[in-house]
Amino acid sequence: MQRVMDCIQIETGMPLEIPILIRGAANAMDALFSTFLLSTSSTGLLSGKNRTLIYPMKPFAPAPAAPVILNVETREKQEHEASISKSTYSLPGAIHSSCLVHCPGRTHQQFIDPPHLRSSVDPRHVLSDNWAPVNELPPTTCPVIRGAIPACLRGGAYIRNGPNPQYLPRGPHHLFDGDGMLNALLLPRNGDGTAPATLCSRYVRTYKYLLERDAGGPVLPNVFSGFHGVAGIARGAVVAARILTGQMNPTAGVGLANTSLAFFGKLSMGMTAHPKKDPVTRELFAFRYGPVPPFLTYFRFDAAGKYKTGEDVPIFSLAQPSMVHDFAITERFAIFPDIQIVMKPMDMVAPGRGSPVGSDRGKVPRLGILPKYARSDAEMRWFEVPGFNLMHALNAWEEGEDTIVLVAPNVLSIEHALERMDLVHSSVEMVRIELRSGAVSRTPLSAENLDFGVIHPGYVGRKNRFAYLGVGDPMPKISGVRKLDFSLCGRGDCVVAARDFGPGCFGGEPFFVPAGPNRGEEDDGYVMLYVHNEDNRESKFIIMDARSPQLDLVEEVILPSRVPYGFHGLFLTQDEIKAQRPH
Numbered sequence: 001m002q003r004v005m006d007c008i009q010i011e012t013g014m015p016l017e018i019p020i021l022i023r024g025a026a027n028a029m030d031a032l033f034s035t036f037l038l039s040t041s042s043t044g045l046l047s048g049k050n051r052t053l054i055y056p057m058k059p060f061a062p063a064p065a066a067p068v069i070l071n072v073e074t075r076e077k078q079e080h081e082a083s084i085s086k087s088t089y090s091l092p093g094a095i096h097s098s099c100l101v102h103c104p105g106r107t108h109q110q111f112i113d114p115p116h117l118r119s120s121v122d123p124r125h126v127l128s129d130n131w132a133p134v135n136e137l138p139p140t141t142c143p144v145i146r147g148a149i150p151a152c153l154r155g156g157a158y159i160r161n162g163p164n165p166q167y168l169p170r171g172p173h174h175l176f177d178g179d180g181m182l183n184a185l186l187l188p189r190n191g192d193g194t195a196p197a198t199l200c201s202r203y204v205r206t207y208k209y210l211l212e213r214d215a216g217g218p219v220l221p222n223v224f225s226g227f228h229g230v231a232g233i234a235r236g237a238v239v240a241a242r243i244l245t246g247q248m249n250p251t252a253g254v255g256l257a258n259t260s261l262a263f264f265g266k267l268s269m270g271m272t273a274h275p276k277k278d279p280v281t282r283e284l285f286a287f288r289y290g291p292v293p294p295f296l297t298y299f300r301f302d303a304a305g306k307y308k309t310g311e312d313v314p315i316f317s318l319a320q321p322s323m324v325h326d327f328a329i330t331e332r333f334a335i336f337p338d339i340q341i342v343m344k345p346m347d348m349v350a351p352g353r354g355s356p357v358g359s360d361r362g363k364v365p366r367l368g369i370l371p372k373y374a375r376s377d378a379e380m381r382w383f384e385v386p387g388f389n390l391m392h393a394l395n396a397w398e399e400g401e402d403t404i405v406l407v408a409p410n411v412l413s414i415e416h417a418l419e420r421m422d423l424v425h426s427s428v429e430m431v432r433i434e435l436r437s438g439a440v441s442r443t444p445l446s447a448e449n450l451d452f453g454v455i456h457p458g459y460v461g462r463k464n465r466f467a468y469l470g471v472g473d474p475m476p477k478i479s480g481v482r483k484l485d486f487s488l489c490g491r492g493d494c495v496v497a498a499r500d501f502g503p504g505c506f507g508g509e510p511f512f513v514p515a516g517p518n519r520g521e522e523d524d525g526y527v528m529l530y531v532h533n534e535d536n537r538e539s540k541f542i543i544m545d546a547r548s549p550q551l552d553l554v555e556e557v558i559l560p561s562r563v564p565y566g567f568h569g570l571f572l573t574q575d576e577i578k579a580q581r582p583h
C-alpha cells in the first residue's frame with residue numbers, strides 16, 4: 001500500500017501532527033464499518049492513515065494573479081481529460097481498474113439507476129452553490145484586509161473539515177458522502193495587518209481516498225446514497241469481489257474523514273467526531289458505535305494521548321443500533337444520547353430506500369449517564385427524555401451531588417435530518433436530570449434555529465455561561481452567529497449577541513478561541529469561521545470579538561480560492577504548532 005503522509009506541516013521545518021478524528025454524522029456508516037471490522041480483526045483501522053500533509057511546499061507557492069474559482073464544470077473537464085489520458089497511456093492499470101471499477105459503476109448509473117433522484121441524493125442539488133467540490137490548493141498567500149490580528153491568534157492556524165468528493169458522482173450522492181478535505185488558514189506572526197495569511201486545502205489521506213485516487217475513479221459505494229436498488233446490490237457485489245481477490249483491504253479503514261478533527265495523540269480505531277477533552281485532567285474521552293453488538297463502546301486516552309488499552313466499556317444496554325454522533329462529559333460522568341436516528345441495514349436493499357440510516361418516530365429518546373471511569377455497562381443509568389434528539393452537545397456539568405445539567409440543540413424535526421435537512425429546526429435546550437428521583441426537565445433557551453455550537457474549551461464538563469452557535473437558514477447553511485447566555489435560562493430568549501452575514505452570505509460552525517491561556521472571563525476571546533458570498537463567489541475568513549453585542553469584526557481575510565461549506569474545525573495556536581514533531 002502506498003505510504004501515507006503522517007503529519008501536517010504548517011511551514012517547512014515546522015511539522016505539525018494533526019491526528020484526524022473523523023467520525024460522525026457524515027461517518028455514521030464509516031463508524032459502522034469500522035466497528036464491524038474491529039470485531040473481526042485486531043488490526044488498527046485508522047492508525048497513521050487518516051492524516052494529511054497540509055503545507056508540504058517550500059517556498060510557499062505564489063498567490064495566483066486572480067482568484068481561482070473551481071467549479072463542477074472545471075472538475076468534470078479535468079476528470080474527463082484525465083480518464084482519456086489514463087486509458088491511453090496506462091493500459092495495464094486501465095484493464096485492472098476498468099474491469100472492476102469503472103465499467104460496473106458507469107453501467108449502474110447509465111442503465112440501472114432510476115433517472116430521477118430524490119433531492120437529498122441528487123448531485124445537481126446536493127453539490128450546488130458552495131457545496132460544489134474544489135481541487136486541492138497549495139499554500140497560497142492572501143491579504144488581510146481588515147484590522148490587526150489579535151495577539152493570541154498570531155502564527156496560529158484555523159483548520160476546517162468538510163465533504164469534498166474526489167470524483168464527481170455519476171449517480172446518487174448525499175451531502176455526507178464526500179471525501180474529507182481540510183481547508184487551513186495560517187495566520188501571520190506579524191499582527192499589524194501587513195503580512196499575508198496563507199490558505200491551503202488538502203484531502204485527508206484516507207485509505208479510501210488513496211485507493212480511489214490510484215484507481216482513477218470511485219471504488220467504494222457511497223455510504224448514504226450508494227445502495228439504491230439493484231445498482232446498489234451490484235455495487236456491493238463488486239466491492240465484495242475486490243475484497244475476495246485482494247484488491248481491497250477493508251481493514252485499512254473505509255471512512256471518509258470528512259466531519260471533524262482533533263488535536264492529540266495517535267488514533268488507531270474508529271471514533272466519534274466529537275471526543276471530549278477534560279480541561280483539568282487533560283484526558284480525552286470518546287466512543288465508537290456500529291451496527292453489531294455492542295452498538296456503542298466507550299473508551300478514553302490519558303493526558304499524554306495514549307489509548308487506555310483494556311479499559312473499553314461496551315454499552316450493551318443500548319439495545320438498538322443508533323446514531324450516536326456526540327456526547328458530553330461532566331467532572332464525574334459521561335452522558336450519551338439514544339435518539340430516533342437508527343441504523344437499518346436491510347434498508348440498503350429495500351426499494352426506494354438505499355440508506356442504512358433512518359428515523360424511528362416510535363422510539364422514545366433517552367439519555368444515558370455513566371460514571372466516567374466505569375468498568376462496565378452495569379453502571380449505566382438511562383433516562384427517557386421524550387422528544388429530545390441530541391445530535392450535538394454544547395456542554396454538561398453537575399450541580400450538587402444529584403443533578404446533571406446538559407445544554408444541547410434538540411433536533412425537533414428529526415425525521416428530516418437525513419432527507420430534508422433544510423426543514424430541520426434545532427432548539428437549544430437546558431436539560432436537568434435529577435439522579436436520585438429520576439426526574440427530567442427541559443427549558444428552551446432560544447426560539448431560533450441554532451446548531452453547530454462551541455464553548456470556551458476550558459469549561460468542558462464544568463458549569464459555564466456562554467456558547468456560540470450557527471443560525472440555520474436553512475440547515476446546514478449558516479447565515480449568522482448567536483451568542484447564548486445560559487444564566488438567563490428560564491427568563492426568555494438567551495441570545496445576548498448576534499451577527500448576520502448579510503444577503504447571500506453563509507458560513508459554518510463558529511469556533512471560539514480564548515484571548516489568553518488562563519481561564520479569565522469566559523467570553524474574553526474571539527469567534528472565527530469561513531464565510532462565502534454566493535452572489536460574487538468570494539470566500540473570506542472572519543474573526544469576531546466574542547464580548548461585543550454585535551460580535552464586531554476584528555479581522556477579515558479575503559481568500560484566493562472558494563472554500564466550500566463544511567462541518568467542524570479547530571484553531572491551533574502558534575505554540576501548539578511549534579510543539580508538534582513528526583513521527
Ligand SMILES: [Fe+2]
Nearest residue numbers: 024025273568
Ligand atoms: Fe458533528
